[in-house]
Amino acid sequence: MHLTVIPERCSGCKVCELACSVGRENVNNPKKSRMRVMVLYPHPVIRMPIVCKQCGVPKCGEGCPTNAIYRENGVVRLDQEMCISCNQCLTSCPFGAMFLHEDIEHPFKCDLCDGDPLCVKACPKEALKFHPKHILGQAHRLSVARSYAKMSKVEYMDDGQKKTLKYAKITKGGDDER
């Protein structure tokens, strides 16, 4: 399963941060959540939750002197017993998805809430999705196929309404110039 962020839908409300901090740390403190919503303006304009991608090759662990970071069942975890709080992982993660707080002894990160992420359930904009991995890229694939520029179309009437059917016309060879 994969936690997907859709920045185009994010409103920057930080409800995800609240759900995370209340649900996981039992405190109302967005600064203790395992994600951070970035809101940039006016150039560029984007609102985007930053959260761990559970990388197959966890860059955060690469510089870890005690090998405290490991991957298990698709989740990148930090072994608190081994961690010496050198904070190397904070700068090693290319996404900035490791966090620190002065009340918390070790760096902390998203662990997908045992497979049922609270942030996904709380997001009022459906900007966070928790999908099986095979779903990844589906939207793009669909969109590329749907928006193919050279489609032909037929207009027809359906129940008194004018509709359009688009299709990619079959060609019989000799179409190499494209």
Place this chain on the structure above:
Amino acid sequence: MSVRGGYFFKILEVDLTSGTSEVRPFDEEFALKYIGGRGFGARILADHLKKKKKIDPLGPDNILIIAPGPLTGIYLPASGKNSFITISPATGIYGDSSIGGVFGVELRQAGYDAVVLKGRAPVLSALSIQDDSVKIVPMPHAAGSTALEGEQLVRAAIGDEDMKIACIGPAGENAVVYSCVNTDWSRNAGRIGIGAVMGSKNLKAVAVRGSKDLPVYDLPGLMEVSHEGYALLKSHEFFKFWQDQGLMSVVDYANKMGILPTRNFQETVYDKADRMNGYMMEDRYKIGDSACFGCSMSCGNVCLVKEGKYRGTVTEGPEYESAAMLGSNLGISNFAYILKANALCDELGVDTISTGSIVGALIEGLERGFLTPEDVDGTEIEWGNEDAILELINKIAFREGVGDTLAGGSRAIIKRWPDMARVINHVKGLEQSAYDARGAISMALGYGTSDIGAHHTRALTVFNELETGNNLDYEDKVNFLIYHQTIRPLFDMLGVCRLPWIELGFPEEYYQRFYKAITGVDLSMDELFERSRHIYDLTRTINVSLGISRKDDYPSQRTFEDPVPSGPTAGKVIDREEYEKILGMYYEKRGWDEDGKPSMSL
């Protein structure tokens, strides 16, 4: 009754003159009685006035209070609110303004329930608050920068990208009496001139970052109520529509009801409203949703102009008021221009409502011969003249030419050109919001008796009265008005937004439940209302001590003298005798004397 959550019991007091700060505690009794936000602000301001009696709003003796509430930043719908409270340079009396966004949340997380700013910094500076570390950072190089440029300069000077910044633009530095303080791109504490008060204190910005847990007495109990609340909001039939259009949906509604300001309220229906409504925005300009902290409603519409002469203009907005006052009120339906004017006002730091109102009055004044072209520096300004209007907004912010007088607000304009009193819509020196009141006497009374001047957020009874008006007698109307003037300030005291309640019918009882779970104090809704009424009496008492009486409690001349020419409210006008009658009844219900004086003292 003991308070077991909701507060840090700390007020940060900063003396900008000496550059020192101290933390003052407050007790449970204070928390219980004044709750927070504008409740705290009004009490602190009243205490200050007891010592000073008379205050120059733009002198170092004025104080500015920044106060979130006990619900600010908590996991519940629309908890991102924060109030600014001061003596207003526009009206000379009590003033406050609230913003959403995340600034107030950061301030609370820094561990303060309020900040009090006093004195005047020796050079243009920013106040930096990072938890317990409070510093004044000289920012002379930020002079003249726009609010957004200033924000970046402050970030760079402090070296912390995560700080939330409330910043003024050139209008605040130049003491425009309706200048704003800007946060989170386009969230402005506007109307009453907070920006000018900051400018007069040589304070370009307040930058905050906090990391503390917010005190909640019963977190599991709160979560139950919150989840129920979020679910209820989501189930509302207009929830999705609200996310799509937000406050821009009001353009059509106001036009349909015949209260949309058109050419300085000469008319109240605009034939081109469909070119500047929520659907036009969605179809051609909207590129994203934005929300204040903790809010699922995402009222904010991020809009971009993609073609034409304003191409590249991008802003978070407009909301209804800005669109109406800078659009139809100036005879303009071009939505791209509205975005440009809105962005310009935000960057320069002037209030969109007052700016639209004053420019509208100026154009009407020219038409009627109250002003000559020489008075306005020889430029031609007519309805719909976009370039001239944008130029005028710049002149106001920099106090150039006629802009110098316009920057002084309604009172300065009337002082220079007394005839202009006929066309300027203001109460107590504050320009009227974007809802015509001639068809609804409760709205006229709301503008007239509002403690900060003609602003709609104290009471927006116009839609209710127009839709149900014939069934209401004066007593109903006064009761409904006082209900509005009681519940709306309560939201400012708690530190939450009123929009879930007013727009999606979010039941008021939820706030009693939130308050109880957070503070551990079980107050009924009536008991909370009692506290809000006390604050209304207190702000009135502040105003009375500064010279306000019955004579100041009247809506604009237009409201009494010019019947609405056409549309659903055609022929409507407020009768003076009737107004006197309802005003008297209002005082009686408030327990004030015939001159509008409460029995309490400061």
